[in-house]
Amino acid sequence: MRVRQEVWNLRSRRCFRAIARAFARGKQRDGFALVHFSVQGNHLHLIVEAETAEQLARGIQGLAIRLARGLNRVMQRRGDVFADRYHAHALRTPTEVANALAYVLGNFVRHAARRGETISASWVDPYSSAAVSVELTGPPLVVAPQTWLLSVGWRRVRVSAAA
Numbered sequence: 694m695r696v697r698q699e700v701w702n703l704r705s706r707r708c709f710r711a712i713a714r715a716f717a718r719g720k721q722r723d724g725f726a727l728v729h730f731s732v733q734g735n736h737l738h739l740i741v742e743a744e745t746a747e748q749l750a751r752g753i754q755g756l757a758i759r760l761a762r763g764l765n766r767v768m769q770r771r772g773d774v775f776a777d778r779y780h781a782h783a784l785r786t787p788t789e790v791a792n793a794l795a796y797v798l799g800n801f802v803r804h805a806a807r808r809g810e811t812i813s814a815s816w817v818d819p820y821s822s823a824a825v826s827v828e829l830t831g832p833p834l835v836v837a838p839q840t841w842l843l844s845v846g847w848r849r850v851r852v853s854a855a856a
Contacts, residue, residue, distance in 0.1 A: 711760075
C-alpha cells in the first residue's frame with residue numbers, strides 16, 4: 694500500500710504509533726487477519742489471511758480507513774493518504790509464502806542496500822512484525838497465522854537469498 698507523496702515518512706515514531714494503533718484495532722475481523730507487516734518510508738507491505746476475496750477487500754478497506762484517519766490526525770491534515778488501491782497477490786505454495794515472508798520482513802534491508810548502507814544480519818527491523826513479535830509492548834499488532842501455509846508449510850522450504 695503506497696502513500697501519497699505529501700504524506701510524511703511512515704517510519705517516524707509519530708507515524709508508526711498511529712499505524713500501530715490502526716493495526717491493533719483492525720488486525721482481525723470476520724474472516725480477515727493481519728499476520729505480518731513491514732512499514733517503509735512511503736509504503737506498507739502486509740501479509741494477511743482472508744477466507745474470501747470479499748473478506749480480503751473489506752478487511753483491507755477497514756484497515757486502510759483506520760490507517761488514514763490515524764495518519765491524518767498525526768499530520769493535522771485531511772484527504773487521501775494512499776496513492777492508489779492495494780495490490781494483492783494470493784500466496785498458494787509453501788515456497789511462495791517463504792519467499793514473501795523473507796521479502797516483507799527483510800524489505801528495509803533491501804532498501805538500505807540500494808542506498809549503499811550495510812546492515813548487520815542479526816538486525817531486526819523495528820517497523821516490522823518481526824520486531825513486534827520479539828519486543829511486544831501494548832496490544833498485539835498482528836494475529837497468529839491460522840492457515841497451514843503460514844503456520845507450518847513455509848517452514849519446510851529453504852528460502853533463496855534473492856527472494
